[in-house]
Amino acid sequence: MMKNFYFILLLFIVSPALAQRTYLQCGKLIDGVANKAQTGVTIIVEGNTITGIQKGYVTGNSADKVIDLKNKTVMPGLIDCHVHLESQGSKNSIAEGFILTDADIAYKAAVYAKRTLMAGFTTVRDLGGSGVNISLRKAVQKGEVDGPRIFTAGRAISATGGHMDNSVGFRDDAFNHKMGPDDGVADGRDELIKSVRFQFKRGSDVIKIASTGGVLDLSENSSGAEFTVDEIKAVVETAKDYGLRVACHAHGAEGIKRAILGGVTSIEHGTFMNEEDFELAKKYGTYLVPTIIAGKSVADSAKIPGYFPPVIARKAMEVGTVIQQTFGKAYKSGVKIAFGTDAGVYAHGKNAKEFEYMVEAGMPPMDAIKAATTNAADLIGISNQAGSIEKGKLADIVAVDGDPLADIKTMQHMAFIMKDGKVYLQE
Structure with missing residues (x-):
């Protein structure tokens, strides 16, 4: 008799029919799949998963929760494919590299992670730091820190004298050891x-x-090529053995060409891409992650006397005045685009400004939104989990007031944020 009681109790606890559901009643829905917004749709969420999408405004039983988004435009949680959560640029950035400890960096990173999530970005790809980014990812996964879902590169890799060689520009004995693998x-x-x-x-x-x-x-x-095609192939082949993809920072046309031929998954920035690079990117299916906001931001900072050392100020102006134009050409040429901003070069939390710059360069608003949803998920390799609002996907859902297809600037003001089924913002 007692066994039957516990069995019935167990069925009651785990029964899907009795589990609490959340019903999101959406005025407009951009699902990341269709090329047009739907109207009058309800998304059903159980736990951290989307379990249904129904036409009309649906409600459940008395145990369920209803969230009224009937005057909002609802979208998949946004994905930024290029951030640096450990830092935020300032005129003191070079000095901070010698002053801040890993503990200092970690506290700052937790703040930047929360700020990014509250901008509507439920997933990010962190493309290089000190390694604190790996610990941050773990803390977010455990629920110890509020932040987006993080896919991280740990430390990025470059050649001696390259972009990741922190000893560049300093005398040889300024560091206590020689930089290596x-x-x-x-x-x-x-x-x-x-x-x-x-x-x-x-x-x-x-x-x-x-x-x-x-x-x-x-x-x-900033634009000279620093690896041979054979060296890049060695990276790509080794990464592939471990099931990892390769993102490649590249500004100059020759370095971009070599990276594509070497088999990288994405070109980050792509400032001086030329027609040959565009054709190669299309041939090999290589994504461009444009980071227009970062280029514009450093160009603006370079105009402030003393903000950067002269060599950085010069390069910032060279890149910042070209990057948006190159993106526009790449998009019109048919290169695949995934959303990415280089957050940390500019202030965290302003990621959605990139949408405005993409549209200014000729990308339709729907394509810009898809770059930060379906395309971004495809680039990272998580299309089976995120990037669209479909049954079985993670409940990463955001909403804005107004219609971003009519005014893309509305993407900069979130009204609702859900990640993994948990509501972080509800106006």
């Missing part, structure tokens, strides 16, 4: 293979390399 500085196939293995060992989800110089370092050239 363990630090993300590697030359030749063997060292690059070793560096990839270090990142995998530490828990990286993706590998990030730099095939050209960068803006915010003290090297003279």
Whole structure:
């Protein structure tokens, strides 16, 4: 008799019919799949999963929760494919590299993670830091810190004298050890293979390399090629062995060409892409992650006397005045685009400004939204979990007032944010 009682009690507890559901009644729905918004739709959420989508405004039983979004436009949780959650640029950034401890960085990163989530970005790809980003990912996964779902590269990899070589511009004895594969500085196939293995060992989800110089370092050239095609292939092949994809920071046309031929999954920035690069990207299916807001931000900062050292200010102006135009050409050429901003170069939480810049360059608002949803999920490799509002996907759902297809600036003001079925913002 007692056994039957416990069995019935167990059925009561786990019965789907009796589990609490959340009904999101959506005035407009951009689901990340269709090319037009739907109207008058209800999304049904159980736990952290979307379990149904129905036409009309549906309610459940007395145990269920109804959220009225009938005057909102509802979308999948947004995805930023290029952020740096450990830092935020300022005129003191170079000095902070010698002052801040990992603990200092961690406290800041927790703030930046929350700020990013509250901007409507429920998933991000963190493309390089000190390694604190891996700990941050774990803390978010455990619910210890509020933030987006994080896929991180740990430490990014470049050649000696490249964008990730923090000793560039300093005298040889300024650092207590020579930068090597363990630090993300590697030359030749063997060292690059070793560096990839270090990142995998530490828990990286993706590998990030730099095939050209960068803006915010003290090297003279931001666009020169810094790896051979064979070296890049060594990175890609090793990463593939571990089930990892490769993102490649690249500004100059030759470095971009070599990266695409080497098999990288995405080109980050792509400032000086040319017609040959566009054709190669289309041929190989390589994504461009444009980061227009970062280019514009550093160009604006470069106009402030003393904000950057002269060498960085010069490179910032070179990149910042070109990057949006190049993106527009790449999109019109048919290159695949995934949304990414380089958050941390500019102030965290302003990620959605990128939508405005993408539309200014000629991308229709629906395509811009898809770049931050379905395309971004495809790039990261999580299309079976995120990027669209479909039955069985994670309950990552955001909403804005107004219609972003009519005014893309509405993306900069979230009215509702749900991640993993938990509501973080509801106006």
